[in-house]
Amino acid sequence: METISDILKSERQQAWRDELRKSMKAKERTSIPRVKMPEQDPHVRNKNHSEVNLGLTDEMAIKEAQRCLDCVDPTCITGCPVGINIPKFIKRIEQGEFLESAKTLKETNALPAVCGRVCPQEVQCEANCFYVQKLKKDPVAIGFLERFAADYERNSGNISVPGVDNKNGIKVAVIGSGPAGLAVAGDMIKWGYDVTVFEALHEIGGVLKYGIPEFRLPNEIVDVEIDNLKQMGVKFETNFIVGTTATVDDLRKEGFEAFFVGSGAGLPKFMNIPGENYRRIFSSNEYLTRVNLMNAANPDYDTPVFSGKNVAVIGGGNTAMDSVRTSKRLGADRSMIIYRRSIEEMPARVEEVKHAQEEGVEFMNLNSPVEYFADEKGNVNKMLVQKMELGEPDSSGRRRPVPLEGSEYEVKVDTVVVAIGVSPNPLIPASMPELEVTDWGTIKVDKDTMQSSVEGIFAGGDIVRGGATVILAMGDGRKAAKGMHEYLKSKVGKK
Amino acid sequence: MADLTTKYLGLSLSNPIIIGSSGLCASVDNILDLEKAGAGAVILKSLFEEQIMMEVDASLREAYRNDMIYSAKSESLDYIDLHIRERTLSAYIELIKEAKKRLMIPLIASINCVSSAEWTNYANRLEEAGADALELNIAILPTDENTGADKIEKVYFDIIEKILSKVKIPVAVKMSPCFTNLAQMVKRLSATGINGIVMFNRFYTPDFDINNFSEKSSNTFSAPSESGNVRRWIGIMSSRVDCDLAASTGVHSSEDMIKQLLAGARAVQVVSAIYKNGKEHIQEMLGGLHRWMNEKGYNTIEQFRGKLSQDKNENPSAYERIQFMKYFSEIK
Numbered sequence: 001m002e003t004i005s006d007i008l009k010s011e012r013q014q015a016w017r018d019e020l021r022k023s024m025k026a027k028e029r030t031s032i033p034r035v036k037m038p039e040q041d042p043h044v045r046n047k048n049h050s051e052v053n054l055g056l057t058d059e060m061a062i063k064e065a066q067r068c069l070d071c072v073d074p075t076c077i078t079g080c081p082v083g084i085n086i087p088k089f090i091k092r093i094e095q096g097e098f099l100e101s102a103k104t105l106k107e108t109n110a111l112p113a114v115c116g117r118v119c120p121q122e123v124q125c126e127a128n129c130f131y132v133q134k135l136k137k138d139p140v141a142i143g144f145l146e147r148f149a150a151d152y153e154r155n156s157g158n159i160s161v162p163g164v165d166n167k168n169g170i171k172v173a174v175i176g177s178g179p180a181g182l183a184v185a186g187d188m189i190k191w192g193y194d195v196t197v198f199e200a201l202h203e204i205g206g207v208l209k210y211g212i213p214e215f216r217l218p219n220e221i222v223d224v225e226i227d228n229l230k231q232m233g234v235k236f237e238t239n240f241i242v243g244t245t246a247t248v249d250d251l252r253k254e255g256f257e258a259f260f261v262g263s264g265a266g267l268p269k270f271m272n273i274p275g276e277n278y279r280r281i282f283s284s285n286e287y288l289t290r291v292n293l294m295n296a297a298n299p300d301y302d303t304p305v306f307s308g309k310n311v312a313v314i315g316g317g318n319t320a321m322d323s324v325r326t327s328k329r330l331g332a333d334r335s336m337i338i339y340r341r342s343i344e345e346m347p348a349r350v351e352e353v354k355h356a357q358e359e360g361v362e363f364m365n366l367n368s369p370v371e372y373f374a375d376e377k378g379n380v381n382k383m384l385v386q387k388m389e390l391g392e393p394d395s396s397g398r399r400r401p402v403p404l405e406g407s408e409y410e411v412k413v414d415t416v417v418v419a420i421g422v423s424p425n426p427l428i429p430a431s432m433p434e435l436e437v438t439d440w441g442t443i444k445v446d447k448d449t450m451q452s453s454v455e456g457i458f459a460g461g462d463i464v465r466g467g468a469t470v471i472l473a474m475g476d477g478r479k480a481a482k483g484m485h486e487y488l489k490s491k492v493g494k495k
Numbered sequence: 496m497a498d499l500t501t502k503y504l505g506l507s508l509s510n511p512i513i514i515g516s517s518g519l520c521a522s523v524d525n526i527l528d529l530e531k532a533g534a535g536a537v538i539l540k541s542l543f544e545e546q547i548m549m550e551v552d553a554s555l556r557e558a559y560r561n562d563m564i565y566s567a568k569s570e571s572l573d574y575i576d577l578h579i580r581e582r583t584l585s586a587y588i589e590l591i592k593e594a595k596k597r598l599m600i601p602l603i604a605s606i607n608c609v610s611s612a613e614w615t616n617y618a619n620r621l622e623e624a625g626a627d628a629l630e631l632n633i634a635i636l637p638t639d640e641n642t643g644a645d646k647i648e649k650v651y652f653d654i655i656e657k658i659l660s661k662v663k664i665p666v667a668v669k670m671s672p673c674f675t676n677l678a679q680m681v682k683r684l685s686a687t688g689i690n691g692i693v694m695f696n697r698f699y700t701p702d703f704d705i706n707n708f709s710e711k712s713s714n715t716f717s718a719p720s721e722s723g724n725v726r727r728w729i730g731i732m733s734s735r736v737d738c739d740l741a742a743s744t745g746v747h748s749s750e751d752m753i754k755q756l757l758a759g760a761r762a763v764q765v766v767s768a769i770y771k772n773g774k775e776h777i778q779e780m781l782g783g784l785h786r787w788m789n790e791k792g793y794n795t796i797e798q799f800r801g802k803l804s805q806d807k808n809e810n811p812s813a814y815e816r817i818q819f820m821k822y823f824s825e826i827k
Binding site: 265269271272274315316317318319320341345347394395396400405419420421422423439465466467468 | 551552553555556558559569570571572573574576577578581582584617619620650653661
């Protein structure tokens with residue numbers, strides 16, 4: 001049987017790849033410096049919601065693609081949760097065949113324009129690039145190139161719609177339209193299934209829409225990718241809460257034979273410190289959802305969000321960076337990140353931290369809030385912050401934050417956003433007691449098939465991982481689609 | 496019939512036996528059984544700062560081994576210690592709420608803390624859940640050669656100050672006997688505004704398995720012989736402090752209990768004896784106290800409590816004697 005590795009090798013041996021490799025010496029390729037992504041000026045962009053990164057030009061993309069050595073053993077692919085054929089799509093760019101490049105991306109990734117923007121490439125594909133591993137140089141800008149190819153295709157008007165198999169008439173339900181759900185839908189529709197995605201909110205896209213701000217991932221980009229799925233035949237039902245509007249059993253009666261639960265992790269977590277219930281202390285979920293999805297940045301709307309002047313965001317992840325940069329765009333004079341470890345330990349993407357710093361966000365690392373205070377109306381007006389130091393490493397190897405006794409000091413704030421993680425959405429597990437969950441409320445699944453403890457119910461993304469990246473969720477979705485496909489094939493075979 | 500009631504931390508107890516903080520008081524059913532068996536009050540199993548940190552480490556190890564739990568980029572994982580603490584605390588609060596719905600005797604919550612960090616912020620949540628009082632089990636083993644005694648002692652006062660500013664329910668401190676000037680420390684602690692001091696903490700002591708060259712735990716249960724030092728200090732301090740005293744460690748029989756009451760304790764904490772003899776042992780101890788009071792003609796505990804404390808003792812110097820003079824030099 002032909003393995004993935006065999007396929008990659010045979011594709012690499014194709015004449016056009018061989019020719020391209022020979023067109024330039026390896027030394028010439030490695031001497032090209034990594035491309036710099038054109039960006040909006042920090043002092044301009046921190047006052048608008050338009051995308052920060054402007055994208056590579058054709059010339060820049062080709063030059064960057066030339067850096068790729070088209071390795072015999074492309075280690076970069078091992079770092080990609082959805083297994084994109086990275087050298088192939090990059091070599092198509094070098095060749096100038098941008099539409100072909102986009103087509104390659106879509107073979108394994110339903111949302112390339114999204115992933116090119118929000119994946120933490122520095123710890124995935126780019127971390128495994130030959131330049132990093134062997135040459136100790138900056139990696140090929142795989143993420144930038146992915147974005148370039150996907151954007152080129154979109155802007156060209158020649159958006160390729162992947163082909164689909166003949167309809168087999170088997171109905172499958174996808175619960176949640178976030179990245180995991182969209183990945184399942186993309187694969188299942190290709191294999192001929194009748195796919196319906198049920199979304200609780202009024203907009204399709206899940207965390208891609210409500211969680212990630214326009215300046216990082218414009219909703220329009222997500223919509224184009226969703227439209228692609230629609231063209232392939234995927235049906236979407238919005239304002240439909242599985243577990244409330246209809247249960248899984250109700251849907252079974254309607255003929256759905258397999259389910260994918262990708263309902264995400266929408267329950268915010270708090271620190272549970274005194275005063276955390278005061279007004280204008282938001283969870284990052286609420287803050288970002290209101291701005292991203294409900295137009296709360298517009299004071300003329302019904303539910304505008306308060307535009308604080310002194311905003312503290314608690315946490316050091318991507319959600320914290322999104323929140324603090326949003327506050328800057330809403331007009332804050334002082335936008336602060338309050339993080340209890342140092343910048344090196346932050347889980348946020350390196351690029352997000354860099355962008356936040358450039359935009360004037362103040363990083364108060366090694367600090368943690370201990371109490372909030374409010375004015376007579378109950379609006380938060382100051383916080384007590386304690387300094388921390390890094391102690392002994394914990395079992396993950398990261399140094400533990402240790403409070404410095406007596407170091408507390410006050411910080412004036414009028415808005416606080418707490419971004420310290422989320423819990424899985426409990427609705428589906430609560431409506432299905434037979435579904436096994438972990439102590440954390442995440443659904444237990446088989447790691448290979450993503451099938452839950454209930455036959456025919458698969459799960460992936462944040463509802464399984466408790467909080468992951470877009471690409472990991474998509475990887476889960478693709479794995480679950482394969483598991484579901486095998487399950488349905490064997491089920492049909494038994495009939 | 497003798498009246499066995501006593502007052503401890505301002506709470507009315509039907510008798511002086513308090514079931515100390517332990518696994519005995521870790522579930523509502525067990526607590527109800529202890530009440531049925533005759534306990535005067537119960538102290539819930541401690542919320543251990545150290546235990547939570549161990550759980551954090553275990554969760555982190557599991558998360559890094561199995562990324563199906565948490566991915567390394569997850570903000571939840573970044574704050575997992577807070578989330579585990581919250582989960583543990585929520586379970587504890589539920590225990591208090593459930594127990595309070597069905598329990599008649601006082602329920603005392605217990606926190607085992609080694610620092611005055613954000614941990615103390617949780618005290619008012621225990622109060623809101625319905626705990627009748629709070630016992631602070633402050634256990635600091637001074638192993639850092641660079642930290643002076645004054646700094647370690649200050650941690651006690653910092654914790655107390657923070658807790659007292661957070662809660663209105665009575666607060667007791669369970670302390671260690673290891674202080675250079677224990678009398679002064681007890682006196683100073685009693686003047687902070689706390690309602691009681693529990694003498695003393697019984698520390699886990701590591702032992703060695705000499706065959707396997709490994710560490711093992713030593714005696715898990717206390718022995719009656721360990722109660723002597725507690726008795727001494729309750730006897731010395733009971734008339735000097737501004738709060739109640741309770742005896743803990745080595746109280747296994749009615750006789751042990753009576754001795755502590757004579758020294759001046761308002762109540763005793765019992766754990767090992769219940770583990771060894773079962774919950775029925777509470778009735779045996781109460782029966783013994785009852786019989787002794789009848790024999791001696793006491794109707795209430797207050798009539799004899801503190802009768803042998805240092806200030807009322809005919810031989811007060813005995814409390815301060817630390818050598819066995821009679822045995823070693825024939826001087827009585």
